[in-house]
Amino acid sequence: MDYGQIIDKVYTACLPFANEGRQADYIPMLAEVDAKQFGLCLLTLDGNVYEQGNTRTRFSLQSISKVFALAMCLSQEADRLWQRMGKEPSGNAFNSLVQLEYEHGIPRNPFINAGAIVMADVLLSTLSRPEEQFLTFVRSLSGSSTVGFNRRVAQSEQSCGYLNAAIANLLKYHGNIRGDITRVLEFYFLMCSVEMSCHELAHAFLPFANHRQPFNYGGVSLTSSQVKRINAIMQTCGFYDEAGEFSYRVGLPGKSGVGGGIAAIHPLHYAVATWSPRLNIKGNSVMGMKALELLTSETEESIF
Ligand code: GLN
Numbered sequence: 006m007d008y009g010q011i012i013d014k015v016y017t018a019c020l021p022f023a024n025e026g027r028q029a030d031y032i033p034m035l036a037e038v039d040a041k042q043f044g045l046c047l048l049t050l051d052g053n054v055y056e057q058g059n060t061r062t063r064f065s066l067q068s069i070s071k072v073f074a075l076a077m078c079l080s081q082e083a084d085r086l087w088q089r090m091g092k093e094p095s096g097n098a099f100n101s102l103v104q105l106e107y108e109h110g111i112p113r114n115p116f117i118n119a120g121a122i123v124m125a126d127v128l129l130s131t132l133s134r135p136e137e138q139f140l141t142f143v144r145s146l147s148g149s150s151t152v153g154f155n156r157r158v159a160q161s162e163q164s165c166g167y168l169n170a171a172i173a174n175l176l177k178y179h180g181n182i183r184g185d186i187t188r189v190l191e192f193y194f195l196m197c198s199v200e201m202s203c204h205e206l207a208h209a210f211l212p213f214a215n216h217r218q219p220f221n222y223g224g225v226s227l228t229s230s231q232v233k234r235i236n237a238i239m240q241t242c243g244f245y246d247e248a249g250e251f252s253y254r255v256g257l258p259g260k261s262g263v264g265g266g267i268a269a270i271h272p273l274h275y276a277v278a279t280w281s282p283r284l285n286i287k288g289n290s291v292m293g294m295k296a297l298e299l300l301t302s303e304t305e306e307s308i309f
Pocket of ligand 1: 066118162197288
């Protein structure tokens with residue numbers, strides 16, 4: 006498979022979509038990012054790198070970091086985690102709180118905000134140095150010792166984070182947050198603020214594409230079955246109320262974030278990351294969705 010030629014072709018074919026969509030501005034600092042950037046980077050399991058565009062510029066991972074939080078939670082709690090959240094697609098927006106009320110504070114899955122806020126609580130209560138351990142893990146996965154939080158972005162989100170505060174209050178009311186809400190939200194926003202480039206992000210997702218190799222990064226170990234299950238949840242819940250559409254159009258497990266990034270994997274083949282800040286109405290990158298759709302069409306490979 007000539008991935009190099011395909012990546013070049015896909016990149017060029019996406020350029021006409023550069024002005025479609027709107028970048029997130031509910032986190033004030035994200036609105037300051039230059040919206041015209043677009044990067045696409047594919048890493049194969051056998052070590053080849055194919056990239057086009059802004060693949061070495063770091064951007065805010067936002068919800069993509071929920072995959073790393075899930076990996077850490079499963080390594081700490083294993084199946085006990087599922088007593089506190091489900092693994093069903095929500096069919097609702099990432100920041101919706103409607104289901105929390107009639108499901109008595111049990112989030113539908115780990116990738117909506119409610120689920121990730123519960124995961125922040127789990128990590129705070131099970132890790133001795135949560136911030137440091139989270140960073141050690143993401144640095145090890147991405148292969149870069151300079152990957153870090155952007156505390157200004159976290160602060161910017163916290164200053165307007167009324168909806169996430171409402172979610173946290175509802176969770177606390179139902180007994181699904183053990184710690185102090187302010188501390189839980191602070192850690193949640195910090196995890197979302199991690200920045201990586203497309204190249205680093207593809208690197209960080211490669212171990213999820215390679216479940217036959219031991220998963221042991223920065224103190225986090227998972228079984229092969231746990232890695233496959235994380236991929237299953239990415240497939241069914243990685244794009245909120247557009248998870249079905251992504252599955253239909255792309256056919257790979259993946260995860261998006263409102264910073265405009267998308268990471269996806271083709272198990273036993275490759276990890277791919279895209280970044281372009283303009284989002285569609287569901288909060289997923291327009292060019293990223295297009296690029297991955299074209300990638301799996303051109304390669305005629307997906308998990309299906
Ligand atoms: N930090 C963001 C929020 O809580 C993450 C959302 C996302 O990337 N979909 O709203």
